[in-house]
Amino acid sequence: MRNLDSIPLCEIEVGMSASYSQTITDADIMLYAGISGDHNPIHLNDAYAEKSRFGKRIAHGMISSSFFSALFGTRIPGHGCVYASQTLQFKYPVYIGDTVTATVTVKHIDTEKxxxxxxxxxxxxxxKVITGEAEIYIPINNET
Known part of the structure; x- marks a missing residue:
């Protein structure tokens, strides 16, 4: 029986994509600071951030980039996949109240590996606020 939360490797094609959107909140930033230990005032302190080149607090870049993991684990390829690598280029800041849409698109398939x-x-x-590439490994048990 096929797992409905996974796409078997044999059904994945170059060009397939999936997206996820979320609005960044102050609570997201506070929770991420607590989990990551990144208490940089550019993320947490209004007075400090107002004097910065951004003019106000910005979200940790890794919050938005973490949405890729959500897509890989739940959409393409889905449950059981393993993140092998990720490159990231942070192009623009993300502010509280911004709605971030993460999109992943299959670029290359290596069925042998x-x-x-x-x-x-x-x-x-x-x-585009973040760009990059990711490599995902699909375990053999993903075929069912």
Whole structure:
């Protein structure tokens, strides 16, 4: 019986994509600071951030980039996959109240090694705020 939360390797094609959107809140930033230990005032302190080049607090870049993991684990390829690598280029800041849309798109399939290469992009509106590539490994048990 096929796992409905996974796509078997044999059904994945170059160009397939999935997206996830979430609005960044102050609570997200506070929780991430607590989990990560990153208490940089650019993320947490209004007075400090107002004097920065950004003019106000910005979200940790890794919050938005973590949405890629959500897509890999629940959409393409789905349950059981393993993150092998990720590159990230942070192009623009993400602010509290911004809605970030993460999109992953299959770029290359290596069936022999059971690895997929994805283009990864986060946008706010039409602006690309994060770009990169990810490599995902699909275990053999993903075929059922």
């Amino acid at each position: 059971r690895k997929l290469l994805f283009d990864t992009v986060c946008t706010v509106g039409r602006k």
